[in-house]
Amino acid sequence: MKELLAVPVLWGLDRCLKKLAVERLEGRTVSCCRDRVRFSLVRNEGAFLGFLKERKGMLLLLNLFLFQWMLLFLLPLARASKAKGVKWGVSLLLGGGLGNLWDRIRGRAVVDYIAFAPRFKVHFNLADFAIFAGGILVSLGRLEEAEHR
Incomplete structure (x- = not known):
């Protein structure tokens, strides 16, 4: 499944962008x-919107469980699927999930660096976008497969 090559590529690009954010955005925005997009460094110790920020051990275990679930459930789903959306979506989910999991294991916080107007308090990174896009692609691919049955 050649789409899986996207996993290490996405992970590497995510690492590079996070490294750049740490090096160049510390203390600045x-x-x-037209001020619709802002780049600033945020170290998110919780999940989305700081969820489980005070329970870092539980959050790490949850991340490990979800990543293992993706490997055990979604990878076979992608291999069996004929829909390109499912294959690419699973690759994006794995690459993005690995990027954020790596941050949690190494630094106990995920590096985020991009925010959009009007809610500049919510920051994202490339891995987040990959997870979001991957979820959409898998869903659309599964719908496509259901229509062809």
Whole structure:
């Protein structure tokens, strides 16, 4: 399944962008697109919107469990699927999941660096976008398969 090559590529690109954010955005904010997009460094110790911030051990275990679930359930699903959306979606989910899991294991916090107007308090990273896009692709691919049955 050649789509799985996206996993290490995405993970590597995510690592590079997070490294750049740590090196260049510490203590500063860069705006673009008429201040609709802002780049600033945030170390998110919780999940989305700080969920489980005070329970880091539980959050790490949850992340490990979810990543293992993706390997055990979604990988076979992608291999068996004829829909490209499912194959690419699972690859994006794995690559993004690995990127954020790596941050949690290594630094106990996920590095986020991009926010959008009007809610600049919510920050994201490439891995987050990959997880979101992967979920959509898997869902659409499964719908496509269901229509062809």
